[in-house]
Amino acid sequence: MQVVEPWVVLTFAATIFLIGLGGLMLRRNILVILMCIELMLNSVNLSFVTFSRMHGDMAGQVSVFFIIVVAAAESAVGLGLLIAMFRTLRSVDTDDIRLLRE
Amino acid sequence: MLGLILLFPLIGFLINGLWYAVLQAPQGRKKAGSLATGLVASSAIFLSFAVGVVAFVQLAGMPEGARVIENNLFSWIKVGGLSLDFVLRVDPLSSLFVLVIAGIGTLIHVYSIGYMSHDETPGRFFAYLNLFCFSMLVLVLGGALPLLFLGWEGVGLCSYLLIGYWYQDIEKAKAGKKAFIANRVGDLGFLLGMFLIYTTFGTMDFSALREVVVQRFGGMAPAGAELAAVTGICLLLFVGCTGKSAQIPLYVWLPDAMAGPTPVSALIHAATMVTSGIYLVARLDFLYALSPTALEVMAWVGGLTAFVAATIAVVQTDIKRVLAYSTVSQLGYMFLACGVGATGAGVFHVITHAFFKALLFLGAGSVIHGMHEEQDILKMGGLKKHMPRTFLVVTVAWLAICGLPPFSGFFSKDEILWMAFASNQGNRVLWALGLLTAMMTAFYMTRMWIHTFMGSERFDHHKVHPHESPIVMVAPLYVLAVLSAAGGFMGVPHASWLAHWLEPIVPHVVPAEGVNHSMEWVLMAVSVAVALLGMFAAHRLFRDLRRPEALKARWAFIHKVLWNKWFVDELYEGALIRPIGRVSQALWRGFDVAVIDRIVLGFGRASEWSGQTLRLAQTGSLQAYAVFLLLGLVLTLGYMIYGLV
């Protein structure tokens, strides 16, 4: 079985992080933006696992569990906010939330 | 203990000041009487006097040559190499001054209770009076030059406040301003002198300074650069004295200062503040002795001032103006004394002058009070029978100032004239000037006395009812009369307790060789004769008003010059004040408005503009924010790894 080099995984994780960040900036649908945030958090998870393996320390993998939990909570809150917004605004487009400015 | 001398008037000031601020200042309050505030103020200064007496007795009990009581209150300034403590020191010289200031101060405070009883805000008056006494006491008790300067400025301030006491009258306010500004010009000289002392000798404390000077010069006179430095110091300090003690050229404020209430004139402009210059010179006598040039300048300025002021006094018709110019003239005598090396005589004259001049002013105040604020002597006359007690005391003062024995003025003035004639730095011309001035003094004082009290009554009986002043005003006059009459005996020539007492600070000066000692008695006789001559001439001339009127018409030009005070005020106005005003205006327009205002307001406008520009970045768009965030992140990240890669 081939062993995957850590740097490959790390690069992969970094790429996913950047994709998430990019999506955050470029996509207009808030639901997609929420998903991008999830992407970023998951890429971090991947990095944690890789580094944990590199150093041989379990702490990294344990941290992943915590991060998953927190990410889930965050999603819950985010979706709740999204629904509240939809109820009043009738839209989930970022262009429609420009009331507060300057 | 010395701190107590200062503390009492300070507390009096605070109490009265607070009283005034709370009870009297708000409009519509019931007019308060002057009794309560006056008592507070008088007791405060009386307590100072009591402590002063205690200090005096203590000093007297100490061995000669070691007569110093010192109190270091607290460390005042500690900056760089300069370390200055708030040191109060009393020695024979300052103890005398303390007694004069506090003693005469008490009498004048009591007098003021009566004089200011109709005033709207007596609390303010007494607060200022107490503050003045406090400052003056700091001046004489200060152990170092900066402390003296503190008192110096303080009395200048109080003088301003009190001259312009009735500030609602613009002329009176202007008089106060004039006093302050003239004093300020003198203070510049004082400050420069003080700085020069510090750089030359390294200390400003009086006893330390004396030691340094004695060490450096021993008994020999300085020469060259050192002489220049010492002369410079003495002359600069003397400039300060011309301001504070009203000599040429800065005397112009004193006559105008008569706009203030009469007790103020008595206390400040006769007995105490104007004598600060003499005190300074006496204090630094060891320094002045080293510079013959400075002494000569001082003597001539003093002599000329005495003469010129006397000429002006001859034609004045306002009773207080006569006394004001008389004060200037007598101060000239004191500086003349110091200038010929007889500083002890100068101090003696300070004390006797304080007695009789204060008495004259307070008496004049009593007359003014009785004549319902009339001050023109041409409108008085025959007050002898209406105000007998005032007449009695003013007569005593009149005799003293004219220099008739055995009154106090005779002893002090005579010693000055003798020393002008006989001492090493003396000058026959100066003596002659002094003698002439003495005659004029007798002349114009007699004129004033006659116009006020003798002769026919020149006022309208229906409008004016002169009455004697209340006892609270007359009692202090009695005390001063006794002092004016008998005070001279402290300085009887060749048996002078005063000269002996002041010996450690102001060495007794002996006449130069080649002068016959019997000349002293001759000159004494001459000066008495001259005084009598002046009095007689005045008596003959002013018995009725027709003869002076004819004289005035005949010598109209001279009269005009003298009446206009030699046009000195107008000279100053044209040559100095107006050009300075024009320069200030130009600077204001050209620099302050054009340059500085532009910079400051420009700063504000720049901030506003940048605010308006930057706020446009807040577009409200979520993604714009995210882009901004990322951009910031990338840039900073780049910088972070810039040095490492």
Next chain:
Amino acid sequence: MENLVTIRPELLGLATVELEALSPHFAVLGGAVLALVLSVVRWLQPKWSVFLVSVATALLGATLSFPGLSGAALAVFNGMMVVDPYSSFFNLIFLLSALITLLISFRYLDSEKLQHPEYYVLVLFSALGMMLMASARELVVLFIALETMSLSVYSLVSFRRADRRANEAAMKYFILGGAASAIMLYGVALVYGATGTTHIQAILERLASRGAGESVLFSVGAWLIVAGFLFKVASVPFHMWMPDVYEGAPVPITGFMTTGLKAAAFAAFVRVFLSLGYGKGLSEAVETNLHHILWVCAVMTMVVGNVIALTQTNLKRILAYSSIAHTGYLMVGLIAAPRGTEGYSSLLVYLAAYAAMNLGAFIVLTLLAGKGDAGLNLHDLSGISKKNPVLAFSMAVFLFSMAGVPPTAGFVAKYLLFYSAVQAGEVPLVIIAVLCSAISVYYYLRVLVYMYMRDPIAGATSARVPVWSVMALASMVIVTLQVGLLPSPLVEMARKAVAGL
């Protein structure tokens, strides 16, 4: 797997001393859970019961934190958290701000017709998160605490569900905050990769021993962590969310955010900062670069905050930008702290003073707010001094404190901060800071001008001030003035707090 680290059972129990040290945390946790339970118990009038329980919890937590101010540092939970005077100091700030928020929210929620119980519970949980942040010694624990705090606040911001502005504010905050948290977490991961641990102490040790500080990985990771924090405290260039969020959120929550959140972020920030080697001289290059970047950020923050505030007319936005400006000043203190005489204690004093004055200002704003947070423009404030002199006076005190005028707490705090910075050699920075303070005086005093020197607008009602609010207001005024006049106790507390760092 190699090196499987087993769990040691004895660590699961807590010794008595640890229990005592953690008592504030447990109190707040217990109180929050109790409040949550009571909120569904219908027959106990949830509005009142939850309110009282929440207030009691906050008070209890604050009281229990007091002993910790003078105690020694105690590591709990296997070193993941520490209870020391530093964390106790901050606990007091958090619980104070929570208490005030609770007190003034009661009437506010009534007038806005919102549900009470969930609000109070969220505030308590947020406070709990803050307390954990101040005590955290492990980066992952820090992240969890950060999220706990932030998620509660996201919900609170959007509490006015029917208001579009509130929704928008919450959404912006959530998205940007989530992104920032993710960035910070990625930084943690990179640091973990560079040093092999996420514990603050251990990071420091490994930096020293292995020289990992030189690696790019560590630098990038460290900066990402710092960036995450800078977002939370709204430093330029990560500040864009703050004005909008502050404007859209309900007024008491804005007050809560500006005091508690900022203090929590700084509390954790300082600990993490020290661990990254800043000031400990571990890596010259990293430290210098970090110093430069923070310098630029601080200057930009101060300038942007103050300058844009000049142009604002909405009170909430003014206070938002002023909050940014204060962050700038705090960053000056942060930069200068390692070399200054006061160290980090000036930062703590400033945060405490800042909390007091801002809470006070927001109390006044809450009382002045109309329906839907209308009526908070400068124009609406005209002549308040005649209708409600107590409010106007208190606001004046707070404004002067924010401007840094003696004898208020704000002046003392600013003075200490700048003095310490000058001692550290950061003179240009302090000059800029002082200039910006001068600019800030304008927009603070402009509010005063409107309050005192304009005529009241017709038709505006004068608000009846309820008891809770009066108590809160009075206490804030007293604190502000008292610290201004007698700052020594506070400064001493702060010094003791940072001694153990």
